[in-house]
Amino acid sequence: MGALTATELVDRGMSGSFPVGDVLRCIHVGLLCVQGDPAARPVMSSVVMMLGSDTITLQAPSKPAFFARNNGTNNTTMSTAASVQG
Helix, strand or coil: CCCCCHHHHCCCCCCCCCCHHHHHHHHHHHHHHCCCCHHHCCCHHHHHHHHHCCCCCCCCCCCCCEEEEECCCCCEEEEECCCCCC
16 A cells, blocks of 8 residues: 555545645644654644644654554554664
8 A cells, every 4th residue: 555645534524625735734733743752742732723823833743653554454563663772
């Protein structure tokens, strides 16, 4: 399975059209909320402000601490980003 577009991530139950920029903003804020370092995650009041304003510049999220990949079967593979110091 290849990469999905932003509009393919939207619930099919949502009828009508929606601004793709809004979808991208929601994805971006969602990535900020699941950063590996809890201290780097925004507080809820910031999340509300980020979602409610087009003028706030969003910081770049860090690399995800983990991700799930569907390998085309009913199994889902979980990966964890880990670094080994030594």
